[in-house]
Structure formats: C-alpha cells, structure tokens
Amino acid sequence: MENINKKVQKSIPSSRVQRVSRFVKVGAKVSTNYIKHYAKTVVDADYKGKEELHKENAADVYDALSELKGSALKVAQMMSMDKNMLPQAYTDKFQMSQYSAPPLSLPLVNKTFMKAFGKAPYQIFDEFSKEAVNAASIGQVHLAVKDGQKYAVKVQYPGVAESVSSDLKMVKPIAVRMMGLNEQDVEHYMEEVENMLLSETDYNLELKRSQEITSACKDIKNVTFPNYYPDLSSKKILTMDWLDGMHLPDFLETNPSQEIRNKVGQALWDFYDHQIHTLKEVHADPHPGNFIINKEGLLGIIDFGCVKEIPSPFYENYFDLMVPENLNNDEKRKQVFSNMRFIYDTDTEEDKNKLDALFSSMIEILSRPFHSSPFDFSQESYFNEITAIADNQDNQNLMKSSKKPRGQRDGLYLNRTYFGLYSILHQLEATIETKSVYFS
Incomplete structure (x- = not known):
C-alpha cells in the first residue's frame, strides 16, 4: 500500500458557506501567485519561472481540494489521468488524490460506524487500523481483522454525497480556466459527471455492482477480485477481502520482468474488453489506485463505484x-x-x-x-x-x-476508460494480444 499524507483531518467543510469560502480562498491564492510571477518577470528579464508558478498553483489547488474531498477532489483525480489536459506540475500533484489524500481522524470514522451499525469498528472487528492505509477522493480504507481474516473497510467521508451538485458548480469555472476548455462542452457533460459521482457515493449500489461484475468476470485469466460482505456494509461503509499486493507505481519500482509486465497488461486488456463488449457496462475508473498487483503478476481489481452502463x-x-x-x-x-x-x-x-x-x-x-x-x-x-x-x-x-x-x-466515461487503460499499459511497457470480442 502507498504511504498516504500523514496530515490527519479532524473535520471536513460541509456547509455550502464553508465550501464556497474555501474555493474563494484558493482562487485568491492562485491570483496572488500570478501577481508574484508577473512581478518577477518585470524586475528580472531573464526570469523563466512559469514551471515554478504551475507548481505553486498546483500545490495550493490540491491542498484546498484535498481538504474539501468529495467531487471536488474527484475532478482533480480525473484531470490527472489525462496528461494532455494540464501542465505536468498539476498532473503530478493531482495524481496524489488517487490514494494519498489526507485521511480523516478516527473519531469521524467511529461516528460513521455508529450511525450505520450502532457500534464502533473495534466492537465489530477484532482489529481495526487507527490510521487509514489508503485515502482517496470519496472515502478512505482501513485494514481490519475478524476471526483471523483480513478485510479492507472503505469508509465514506461525511457530507460527500450532499455536496456533489454544489461542488461541481464551483469547480466548473476553475476547470474551464485551468484547462482552456469549451464552456459549452463542460456544461453539456456536467450532468453526466454529476450522475456518476452521485452513484459513487452510494455504497449499497457499489456493493451490488461489485458482486455482479466480479461474478461475470471471474473466469478471466490472471485477474482476481475480493469477496464483498453485505452484513458488514452500509450506504457509507463497504467491507471486502483485503488483497495483498502493490499499486502500479510500487509494482514498477520492483523492476518486474517483461513477462510479468505483459501478463498484467494482458489481464487488464481482457478484463476491460469483456466488460465493454459482453456486459455492456464497465469499471470506468482505471487509475492506478484501483488495481493491486502481486509479484507474480496477478491483477486484483477493486473499487466498482464508478461503473458506466453503455x-x-x-x-x-x-x-x-x-x-x-x-x-x-x-x-x-x-x-x-x-x-x-x-x-x-x-x-x-x-x-x-x-x-x-x-x-x-x-x-x-x-x-x-x-x-x-x-x-x-x-x-x-x-x-x-x-x-x-x-x-x-x-x-x-x-x-x-x-x-x-x-x-x-455517454462518450465521456468510455473515452476516459480507454485513455486510462492505454496509459496504464504504457506505464507497464506491455506488449499484449489486443484481439477483441467485438472484432471477432
């Protein structure tokens, strides 16, 4: 597992006023960075600090979105997957939202458990990690043990579902400005993004989809899935088997052989081709944080919150x-x-x-x-x-x-899926058989 940001949050800005205020503050900070940048260019004709400006802005925007979490941070994560969309400094920083955002403190996690089950996590499990082992945009994961079995317990951040619509309205002008997008396109796709994000905040729906898709894909070679546990899950908590292994960056640092790289890449291709062309629905969030790889090249698929029906x-x-x-x-x-x-x-x-x-x-x-x-x-x-x-x-x-x-x-998430898939295969430097169910 990745080393996540050790700065622990004790609360999340939840009211509209608090969240708007945070967006305004980061906007003012970005504007100040621009003023500093242009002042330096006036004073020093040799100053070439645009990359420094991007780094400062990326850090400030990421810090704000990390604090807000939810759809605001999810949009940053989506943007980081498209390396042509943003300056490299933004891409590098926003990729942290895939699995290393600042986690929530244990008291907030306990509060979520009490609402769902009337019990704290340590009353349900024999062991429950005090710190999150993985923290992303919608929720964070804790390692739990019960009767000798290890579980991954995903706990949703408070207020995420309730703030989706209002957050997107605030994120839209930032996205248009930062990416130089056509505002008509952004407006057109916003409803699709909102619907998909709302579905990601419903862990009951994710549980159902996880069980259905993993059952339909169980025979794909070199792919494995966790089992899911309805009696240990709720609308804000999702419990599944713990999968041992590494996320893609850590896996690549082990310098795997070309054979293992190809094995992982082939499994990934076969998994997506089967979903798209046989199931007509797809795990539409192919970023490195959603895959666990072991040294033998077995590919674990997690997080079926973002599923696009085609x-x-x-x-x-x-x-x-x-x-x-x-x-x-x-x-x-x-x-x-x-x-x-x-x-x-x-x-x-x-x-x-x-x-x-x-x-x-x-x-x-x-x-x-x-x-x-x-x-x-x-x-x-x-x-x-x-x-x-x-x-x-x-x-x-x-x-x-x-x-x-x-x-x-409907093309937004399918395009995103293929871009994410190709990007991971490129990072793997994999050579694979790309035959498709569709063309056969």
Whole structure:
C-alpha cells in the first residue's frame, strides 16, 4: 500500500458557506501567485519561472481540494489521468488524490460506524487500523481483522454525497480556466459527471455492482477480485477481502520482468474488453489506485463505484467506425458523426471538413491497437501522436470556438476508460494480444 499524507483531518467543510469560502480562498491564492510571477518577470528579464508558478498553483489547488474531498477532489483525480489536459506540475500533484489524500481522524470514522451499525469498528472487528492505509477522493480504507481474516473497510467521508451538485458548480469555472476548455462542452457533460459521482457515493449500489461484475468476470485469466460482505456494509461503509499486493507505481519500482509486465497488461486488456463488449457496462475508473498487483503478476481489481452502463445505440455508433472499412467510407462516417453529434448540419462546410479530419484521426489512433495484435504499448511514437493531436493549436482553437457541444454524454466515461487503460499499459511497457470480442 502507498504511504498516504500523514496530515490527519479532524473535520471536513460541509456547509455550502464553508465550501464556497474555501474555493474563494484558493482562487485568491492562485491570483496572488500570478501577481508574484508577473512581478518577477518585470524586475528580472531573464526570469523563466512559469514551471515554478504551475507548481505553486498546483500545490495550493490540491491542498484546498484535498481538504474539501468529495467531487471536488474527484475532478482533480480525473484531470490527472489525462496528461494532455494540464501542465505536468498539476498532473503530478493531482495524481496524489488517487490514494494519498489526507485521511480523516478516527473519531469521524467511529461516528460513521455508529450511525450505520450502532457500534464502533473495534466492537465489530477484532482489529481495526487507527490510521487509514489508503485515502482517496470519496472515502478512505482501513485494514481490519475478524476471526483471523483480513478485510479492507472503505469508509465514506461525511457530507460527500450532499455536496456533489454544489461542488461541481464551483469547480466548473476553475476547470474551464485551468484547462482552456469549451464552456459549452463542460456544461453539456456536467450532468453526466454529476450522475456518476452521485452513484459513487452510494455504497449499497457499489456493493451490488461489485458482486455482479466480479461474478461475470471471474473466469478471466490472471485477474482476481475480493469477496464483498453485505452484513458488514452500509450506504457509507463497504467491507471486502483485503488483497495483498502493490499499486502500479510500487509494482514498477520492483523492476518486474517483461513477462510479468505483459501478463498484467494482458489481464487488464481482457478484463476491460469483456466488460465493454459482453456486459455492456464497465469499471470506468482505471487509475492506478484501483488495481493491486502481486509479484507474480496477478491483477486484483477493486473499487466498482464508478461503473458506466453503455446504451446499445451509442455502443453501435461508437465502435462502428473502429472498423477501418467503415471509417474510410465517407457516407457511413458522415452518418455516424451526425449520430454521435460530432458534426452538425448547421456547421459551416469549412468546419465540417476540419472536424471530420480531427475526429477521423482520433478514432484511427484509438482503434489502432485493435488491428495490430500483438501491440507494443511501450512505443513512444504512438503516444506522441495522441499528444500531437491534443496539442495542435488549430485543433484547440476549433474546439474552443465551437458554440455547440461535441459528442454524446455517454462518450465521456468510455473515452476516459480507454485513455486510462492505454496509459496504464504504457506505464507497464506491455506488449499484449489486443484481439477483441467485438472484432471477432
């Protein structure tokens, strides 16, 4: 397990006034950092401190979001998964939200247990760690022992569910400014984000999904899941088996062999391909904090809070153009782009042509691993192509200037899933068989 931030929180700002106040304070601090930065550029013509500015702002924003937790911190976590979205300083800092946010103090944990069971954790378990062993955006995990068996007990932070909607309204302008996004797109996708975050705060729903998906995926090779315990769980507490192993960064530090890297990567690919194409629902939170890997390369999957159900019409359109013959068919491509709301009839012909070229390139790159099996995810050239499309100024201007949202809401979490999957496979430097249920 990771070493989490040792600063323990005794309370979480829960009222709207308290949370708004914290957002205002961090906004003022960021503004002060900008003033300091530009003052230095005036005084010292050789000053090249933009990276220092990013580091200061990233630290201040992360500290504020860590204190608030919940959806505010979850958005930071989502942003950190997309390395093209933010300056590196933000990405590095926000990745901490995946498993090392400041934990809550034990009295607050005891209070949550008393509300759920009428008992403190030490009255239910023989042993219960006083400190969290893992602290993320929605909740924190404690190690517990009962009758000689080890359990991971996830305890939700107080007030998280109640603050989702109001937090997103406050986060939106920060996200638009920091990422330079099209405000129409942000507004369009906000409802999807809100619905998914609300589902993540319902541990009864997570328990149900965890049991269903792990049962449906139990035969996938080299993948393991914890058992879940309804009698030791509630809407704010989720108890499962403790899985021994390491998160991805610690696993990579052990310098695993290429064979083990490929084994983990293949298991990850097979797990996601089965969910998407057979179950039509997917564990849509593929960040390193949600996987436990042992030295033999057995992949443990945890945290089914963020599950995206994939509607059939959207599924058919989304994967239709991953077939090269369809992508290269002008009539077919035009129809799917219209169905997916990538391109509108009211767009100018110039914009239609530019958007067609942009989305065609994105789909070709996304689908390339499916048609090049085995695929080597260590190749920098492939990921440089992804970065080049995102960094292209003409593409950025085209998307930012649009007065219409581009793409259906259902694409947000499926795109995020594939990006997260490819990113982890790249970190593993894995070469795997990328055959898919869909193409077979």
